[in-house]
Amino acid sequence: MHPAPSIILFTTLSGLGFGMLAFLGLDPVPPMGWSAFAFLFVAYSLAVSGLLASTFHLGHPERALKAFTQWRSSWLSREAWVSLLALSAMAPYGIGLVFLDQAWRVPGVAGGVLSVATVFATSMIYLQMRTVPRWNHWSPPALFLGFALAGGALMTGRVSVALWALPLLGVVQVAAWIDQERREKATETDLATATGLGHVGRVRAFESPHTGESYLTREMVFQVARRHALALKVASVLLFTVIPVVLLLLPFTHFLVVPAAASHLLGALIQRWLFFAEARHVVAQYYGRWDMTGMRRG
Amino acid sequence: MTSLPSHTERSLGLVIDLDTCVGCHACVTACKGWNTENYGAPLADADAYGPNPVGSFLNRIHSYEIQPATGPAQVVHFPKSCLHCADAPCVTVCPTGASYKRAEDGIVLVNESDCIGCGLCAWACPYGAREMDPEEQVMKKCTLCVDRIYNENLPEEDRQPACVRTCPAGARHFGDLSDPESDVSRLVAERGGIELMPEQGTAPVNRYLPPRPKDEVPELDVLAPFLEPVAEDSKGFVGWLDRTLSTLP
Numbered sequence: 001m002h003p004a005p006s007i008i009l010f011t012t013l014s015g016l017g018f019g020m021l022a023f024l025g026l027d028p029v030p031p032m033g034w035s036a037f038a039f040l041f042v043a044y045s046l047a048v049s050g051l052l053a054s055t056f057h058l059g060h061p062e063r064a065l066k067a068f069t070q071w072r073s074s075w076l077s078r079e080a081w082v083s084l085l086a087l088s089a090m091a092p093y094g095i096g097l098v099f100l101d102q103a104w105r106v107p108g109v110a111g112g113v114l115s116v117a118t119v120f121a122t123s124m125i126y127l128q129m130r131t132v133p134r135w136n137h138w139s140p141p142a143l144f145l146g147f148a149l150a151g152g153a154l155m156t157g158r159v160s161v162a163l164w165a166l167p168l169l170g171v172v173q174v175a176a177w178i179d180q181e182r183r184e185k186a187t188e189t190d191l192a193t194a195t196g197l198g199h200v201g202r203v204r205a206f207e208s209p210h211t212g213e214s215y216l217t218r219e220m221v222f223q224v225a226r227r228h229a230l231a232l233k234v235a236s237v238l239l240f241t242v243i244p245v246v247l248l249l250l251p252f253t254h255f256l257v258v259p260a261a262a263s264h265l266l267g268a269l270i271q272r273w274l275f276f277a278e279a280r281h282v283v284a285q286y287y288g289r290w291d292m293t294g295m296r297r298g
Numbered sequence: 299m300t301s302l303p304s305h306t307e308r309s310l311g312l313v314i315d316l317d318t319c320v321g322c323h324a325c326v327t328a329c330k331g332w333n334t335e336n337y338g339a340p341l342a343d344a345d346a347y348g349p350n351p352v353g354s355f356l357n358r359i360h361s362y363e364i365q366p367a368t369g370p371a372q373v374v375h376f377p378k379s380c381l382h383c384a385d386a387p388c389v390t391v392c393p394t395g396a397s398y399k400r401a402e403d404g405i406v407l408v409n410e411s412d413c414i415g416c417g418l419c420a421w422a423c424p425y426g427a428r429e430m431d432p433e434e435q436v437m438k439k440c441t442l443c444v445d446r447i448y449n450e451n452l453p454e455e456d457r458q459p460a461c462v463r464t465c466p467a468g469a470r471h472f473g474d475l476s477d478p479e480s481d482v483s484r485l486v487a488e489r490g491g492i493e494l495m496p497e498q499g500t501a502p503v504n505r506y507l508p509p510r511p512k513d514e515v516p517e518l519d520v521l522a523p524f525l526e527p528v529a530e531d532s533k534g535f536v537g538w539l540d541r542t543l544s545t546l547p
Contacts, residue, residue, distance in 0.1 A: 058415050059430060059435025059436055060436065063412065064414055066394035067393035072301060073389075074390065074392055074393045076416065076418055077393035080393065125391075125418070128391065130498055130499065131387075131422060131423065132421070188497040189497055193497055195374075197374065197509075200509065202364065203364050204362065205361075206373055207360070207361035209360050210355075214352055214355075214429065215352065216429060219421075283425065287360075
């Protein structure tokens with residue numbers, strides 16, 4: 001799949017923002033006053049800028065409000081609703097924390113739960129794609145929620161939580177990479193089922209319908225050199241798990257949380273780029289390019 | 299509404315005969331022509347005369363080589379457009395309700411004024427039947443020429459999809475696949491019509507007729523089996539010539 005920068009930024013930034021909001025909302029002893037303002041400002045900026053980034057890839061962003069209509073059937077529409085509800089619930093809670101020295105439990109818990117639900121809804125957009133075997137799998141919810149919560153713990157300064165959440169996230173990510181590979185190999189779709197002609201003989205793509213590229217090949221038949229995949233995976237795990245954990249284990253100062261968070265964010269962006277670039281869409285079968293897509297070609 | 303109808307009164311669709319398709323791309327041109335000039339945004343081309351032309355098409359022709367266990371390989375031309383699936387995944391993912399499947403005839407359509415151009419429906423389609431228009435930035439797909447098939451301003455013979463009307467080989471057929479007595483359903487039953495990627499669970503309406511088995515090449519000379527085999531020990535002039543030529547290095 002084409003790794004569009006707008007979607008990579010959206011899923012990474014808003015995931016982190018909603019992860020922070022989840023911790024702030026569910027915290028029984030939340031920060032108050034200026035400290036609450038600083039955390040809420042960062043969390044809201046990340047969540048809202050992520051949502052805004054997601055509109056950049058729309059052909060018609062001016063019609064975006066229509067995306068609230070189909071919550072009965074569409075995960076994208078549900079995501080729009082729960083994100084709006086989460087931000088709305090956290091607003092009065094935040095006002096209470098910052099200005100009134102009050103921690104109202106009802107909007108706080110509701111906002112926290114809805115923030116987690118937002119990240120879950122985002123992940124379900126990917127999980128529901130039967131056309132992309134790597135995503136049609138437990139891994140999108142596990143990874144999206146894992147990154148949101150581990151990143152949220154780190155960014156809200158919950159060092160003790162982050163110290164076990166980040167290594168756990170690394171383990172989940174490695175397991176996901178291995179099992180996604182298995183899921184992709186297990187897919188029944190090949191050129192024989194795509195053409196329905198497997199009973200005649202061995203089918204091979206002879207000629208493409210078009211000499212150049214098309215929307216389909218650019219969007220869903222993404223090709224990139226495979227030799228970088230492993231290096232990028234190692235770099236990503238180092239950045240989002242290992243380096244932040246090492247920084248947090250050093251004699252703690254507030255200053256070290258900033259480079260730890262920066263490292264985590266960079267690792268998360270690489271991870272999200274791989275999430276798209278490695279994913280293969282079954283339409284590549286029609287083009288005889290299944291084996292060449294998703295970082296397959298050396 | 300992007301929930302799928304539980305039942306459609308009819309299931310209009312195409313039956314494509316892979317045995318007779320000659321791969322001329324006339325249906326592609328007819329489709330682009332009709333759908334550029336009629337319903338919805340025109341099917342744009344970008345950089346049409348430049349080094350990297352791209353454009354939106356609702357119908358594209360692939361070609362495949364099939365190598366049977368014995369005998370020579372054969373080439374099959376393979377037109378592909380929206381299959382108007384009964385369980386269309388492109389419809390349910392749509393956040394705005396722009397994508398819908400009609401309960402009366404099963405046609406899957408896009409209401410372009412509601413489309414935000416998010417592209418999620420194109421991801422959900424395993425067949426590559428949806429393309430974002432490079433100019434209009436809305437999702438384009440086969441309408442089964444909904445503006446022809448019910449159009450009483452057209453002569454009756456023209457009230458079928460442009461691709462079907464134009465096909466010079468008669469490889470494309472249009473009709474109601476939910477009616478077992480329709481011409482298309484009988485054709486599917488007779489020729490063993492196939493559905494594409496059944497494992498994706500989309501329940502496509504369109505069917506493809508596989509190429510018929512090739513005729514066996516007949517023995518050209520019926521008397522040949524009765525002739526004497528070629529003599530191994532030739533005599534006379536031919537024998538001398540054979541021996542002389544065999545001695546040459």
